[in-house]
């Protein structure tokens with residue numbers, strides 16, 4: 001563990017706890033989870049510690065410097081999830097989808113999930129907040145990686161609800177929260193396939 005990651009541990013724990021608290025109720029013992037856009041794996045590691053479930057990470061980049069131990073990571077092309085249909089009880093995309101060019105990955109996440117999806121995203125209420133998100137997203141993600149795609153595909157709450165309806169996903173719980181004490185809006189969606 002580098003000095004930076006050691007110093008950052010309380011912040012990473014705080015962020016992971018805030019995120020997980022929004023969907024903890026949705027995870028049952030013995031369920032399997034695919035975490036798409038797993039990044040450093042820290043949130044997955046904390047889910048595993050809190051629930052005991054097995055988690056498979058999936059990403060387009062390895063983030064070797066930061067990557068946690070104990071959550072396996074598969075790398076792929078960012079388009080075709082390399083697992084068969086319905087191979088996980090839950091698929092998650094935590095701050096993933098605004099990094100994707102279109103909805104191909106969401107469709108793939110639906111395909112490999114048996115029933116449940118968890119989506120966590122940044123949302124905005126007006127164009128000023130949208131601009132703020134763009135700036136924040138660049139600063140946050142470029143500190144972490146120079147290779148991560150940042151197309152800024154942010155949606156507001158209404159747009160997310162429309163997309164979920166289009167893909168036949170029923171919202172079980174939608175929670176607005178702050179993963180970090182910053183002036184941004186985060187939204188967590190617990191979804192089931194209809």
Ligand SMILES: C[S@@+](CC[C@H](N)C(=O)[O-])C[C@H]1O[C@@H](n2cnc3c(N)ncnc32)[C@H](O)[C@@H]1O
Pocket residue numbers: 036037038039040041042043058059060061077078079093094095096099100105141148149
């Ligand atoms: C903001 S990070 C979030 C990481 C982690 N989920 C978290 O919240 O701590 C976004 C992640 O999505 C990954 N990503 C971007 N496009 C992707 C794609 N098409 N498929 C899978 N992962 C992707 C990035 O490499 C990065 O790890």
